Amino acid sequence: MPNKQATLFDKVWNEHVISNLGGGFSLLHVDRNFIHDLSGSRALGALSEQGRRVMHPDLTFACPDHTVSTAADATHTGPRYEKCVDPLRQFAADQGITFFDIGTHGFGIIHVIGPELGLTVPGALIVCGDSHTSTHGGLGALAWGIGASEVTHVLATGAVIQKRPKRMRVTFDGAMQPGVTAKDMILFLIGQEGVAAGSGYAVEYAGPAVRALSIEERMTLCNLSIEMGAKVGMVAPDEKTMDYVKGREYAPKGANWDLAVAHWKGLQSDADSTFDEERFVNVADVRPQFTWGTSPEHVIAIDELIPDPSQQSDLEKRNGYAAALEYTGLKAGQSLQGQKIDQVFIGSCTNSRLSDLQEAAGIIQGQKVASHVDAWVVPGSYDIKVAAEAEGLDVIFKKAGFDWRNPGCSLCVGSNGELVPEGGRCVSTSNRNFVGRQGKNSRTHLASPISAAASAILGEITDVRKMMKA
Amino acid sequence: MDKFKSISCVAAPLMRANIDTDLIIPMQRYLLADRKDMHEFAFETLRFLEDGSDNPEFVLNKPAYEGTQILISGNNFGCGSSRESAVWALNGLGLKSIIAPSFGNIFYNNCFQNGMLPIVLDQEIVEKLAEISENSGNNAPFSIDLEAQTVTAPNGEAYSFETEPQRRHQLLEGLDDIGVTLTKVVEIKSFRKADEKNRPWIYN
Numbered sequence: 160m161p162n163k164q165a166t167l168f169d170k171v172w173n174e175h176v177i178s179n180l181g182g183g184f185s186l187l188h189v190d191r192n193f194i195h196d197l198s199g200s201r202a203l204g205a206l207s208e209q210g211r212r213v214m215h216p217d218l219t220f221a222c223p224d225h226t227v228s229t230a231a232d233a234t235h236t237g238p239r240y241e242k243c244v245d246p247l248r249q250f251a252a253d254q255g256i257t258f259f260d261i262g263t264h265g266f267g268i269i270h271v272i273g274p275e276l277g278l279t280v281p282g283a284l285i286v287c288g289d290s291h292t293s294t295h296g297g298l299g300a301l302a303w304g305i306g307a308s309e310v311t312h313v314l315a316t317g318a319v320i321q322k323r324p325k326r327m328r329v330t331f332d333g334a335m336q337p338g339v340t341a342k343d344m345i346l347f348l349i350g351q352e353g354v355a356a357g358s359g360y361a362v363e364y365a366g367p368a369v370r371a372l373s374i375e376e377r378m379t380l381c382n383l384s385i386e387m388g389a390k391v392g393m394v395a396p397d398e399k400t401m402d403y404v405k406g407r408e409y410a411p412k413g414a415n416w417d418l419a420v421a422h423w424k425g426l427q428s429d430a431d432s433t434f435d436e437e438r439f440v441n442v443a444d445v446r447p448q449f450t451w452g453t454s455p456e457h458v459i460a461i462d463e464l465i466p467d468p469s470q471q472s473d474l475e476k477r478n479g480y481a482a483a484l485e486y487t488g489l490k491a492g493q494s495l496q497g498q499k500i501d502q503v504f505i506g507s508c509t510n511s512r513l514s515d516l517q518e519a520a521g522i523i524q525g526q527k528v529a530s531h532v533d534a535w536v537v538p539g540s541y542d543i544k545v546a547a548e549a550e551g552l553d554v555i556f557k558k559a560g561f562d563w564r565n566p567g568c569s570l571c572v573g574s575n576g577e578l579v580p581e582g583g584r585c586v587s588t589s590n591r592n593f594v595g596r597q598g599k600n601s602r603t604h605l606a607s608p609i610s611a612a613a614s615a616i617l618g619e620i621t622d623v624r625k626m627m628k629a
Numbered sequence: 630m631d632k633f634k635s636i637s638c639v640a641a642p643l644m645r646a647n648i649d650t651d652l653i654i655p656m657q658r659y660l661l662a663d664r665k666d667m668h669e670f671a672f673e674t675l676r677f678l679e680d681g682s683d684n685p686e687f688v689l690n691k692p693a694y695e696g697t698q699i700l701i702s703g704n705n706f707g708c709g710s711s712r713e714s715a716v717w718a719l720n721g722l723g724l725k726s727i728i729a730p731s732f733g734n735i736f737y738n739n740c741f742q743n744g745m746l747p748i749v750l751d752q753e754i755v756e757k758l759a760e761i762s763e764n765s766g767n768n769a770p771f772s773i774d775l776e777a778q779t780v781t782a783p784n785g786e787a788y789s790f791e792t793e794p795q796r797r798h799q800l801l802e803g804l805d806d807i808g809v810t811l812t813k814v815v816e817i818k819s820f821r822k823a824d825e826k827n828r829p830w831i832y833n
Contacts, residue, residue, distance in 0.1 A: 178816055182795050186817075188820050188824060218832075283831065290709065290735055304711040307712075308742035308743065316807060316817060317817055317821065354705060358733070385709075388705065388733070388734065389734075415833050418829065422828065454649075475646035479646055573656055576657075591709065593649050593651040594651065595652075595655050
């Protein structure tokens with residue numbers, strides 16, 4: 160029975176096939192269906208209209224994150240709540256689904272709380288109506304984002320239809336330089352490969368430099384897979400993964416834990432398994448990354464210059480670069496360093512975990528945010544906020560002049576109404592720098608939490624390495 | 630879901646790569662709009678000028694493309710978010726098919742859930758079709774035949790495309806995924822029962 164040629168992806172996929180539908184499509188069992196206040200509310204509404212019940216309410220978990228205010232004085236009322244949050248809460252109650260409510264233990268960004276609560280485990284098949292569902296792959300889960308109709312399908316049937324993707328492995332080798340983070344690794348990769356390179360692939364991130372990452376860093380790596388076009392990003396589970404999962408609220412306990420660990424240890428790509436595509440990155444070449452344009456592939460190292468559209472041989476690329484520069488108000492050949500900024504956002508499912516906040520706090524400790532900058536920290540979950548406050552991170556941020564806020568998706572996507580002021584320039588630890596993503600004419604520069612923290616202090620795009628203590 | 634068999638109409642060229650879901654419909658708009666109203670905000674930043682009036686330069690505002698059901702676009706169309714409202718918004722504009730060299734994966738899937746046909750053709754062919762559309766003036770109809778899997782340009786040249794047989798069948802018949810899957814409810818339940826023994830930790 161064991162397939163000697165199997166990759167991590169193959170092993171997890173095969174375990175979930177209920178039925179092969181022909182043409183490469185399978186009907187797959189879903190272990191965790193995470194639903195949130197946008198696609199989740201709409202999907203549950205559609206299900207109710209159809210008069211259907213949720214097939215596996217015990218495998219379905221709901222938490223509002225996109226539209227929830229992160230302001231300290233929020234009343235959590237108004238049109239967004241009436242349209243998105245309240246229906247989710249009501250549908251969850253009607254259908255017997257666990258709901259993590261605002262301002263209580265367990266609440267937060269769905270991709271942050273899944274792993275945090277032990278709902279996300281290695282080898283689990285996880286779907287959610289959000290493209291950053293790949294985040295859960297950091298623990299060796301097979302996870303991808305689906306549309307609202309597919310969410311309704313999963314609610315009604317407990318299963319998802321998916322065409323089997325091809326397999327890509329990205330091997331990260333070498334030792335990371337100071338000031339470089341998992342965020343820089345993945346932005347660098349996207350810059351090299353482009354935003355469509357992973358389209359149609361499940362990506363496995365492997366190699367010594369990935370093994371060296373913490374579980375939280377691996378989640379950051381997997382989170383941005385979709386920005387390279389890949390719905391799935393995965394890292395094989397190892398001892399670190401088991402240590403991370405163990406003892407969490409929903410994690411397996413007792414005899415089930417032992418069974419699970421024995422199984423998870425087999426979730427590795429076999430030595431002789433093959434991939435449809437392979438990429439190699441030496442992380443020693445990676446420097447702190449910043450995006451300059453309106454696509455995650457518009458990215459350079461902080462000490463590089465903004466590329467010249469006219470030097471691009473590909474017409475689409477040339478046009479894309481030119482349009483991006485016009486939108487961001489930058490010029491070819493310029494340095495990003497020293498560009499004055501208006502806002503800093505540390506948060507999102509990419510970079511809002513405790514280690515992100517700890518690292519950012521380490522950079523800013525004892526310093527002040529530049530007076531013209533509005534700097535925000537939005538912890539990824541209620542529990543992260545509590546943990547951060549227990550070790551005094553909130554005090555460090557507040558003393559420096561940061562706005563220490565409540566959890567939610569917030570400025571990453573602005574669906575809760577929290578936006579960068581029109582035309583403002585924002586260094587953001589989130590995942591997309593699309594036109595208008597953070598508000599009308601907002602100019603987003605994606606970067607790591609430490610790069611964002613350093614930029615907040617100087618009030619301009621900053622090479623964090625200059626602010627690190629030797 | 631509406632059936633998709635064939636369409637014949639002008640095709641509007643919007644030749645940009647990486648048209649993302651935020652460009653198709655901004656989050657702030659999709660949030661509060663009902664599905665049937667999404668189209669009001671489709672391509673908002675391209676379609677309208679600062680003062681809210683129509684941007685005459687935007688292809689879908691040009692009289693030559695009035696009533697079009699076909700959009701011709703660049704690589705990686707629909708990249709970005711999983712928001713299905715991107716498809717709803719385009720549907721609401723009357724679009725039934727998008728022709729591009731490649732699509733964002735999730736967007737591509739979402740099309741089939743909504744009676745929309747995404748067609749992948751080689752970049753050269755897509756560029757040629759766009760050029761034909763721009764040069765052929767008013768009312769030069771393109772035809773798309775899903776049964777035959779062909780796109781026919783106004784000059785009579787036909788190009789073959791492929792869709793997965795299941796997806797084609799469902800579009801042709803207007804079948805909804807849930808109904809089809811629920812015919813397998815016995816298999817789904819017996820899978821879970823066996824899986825509870827094989828992987829009990831998933832169900833604790």
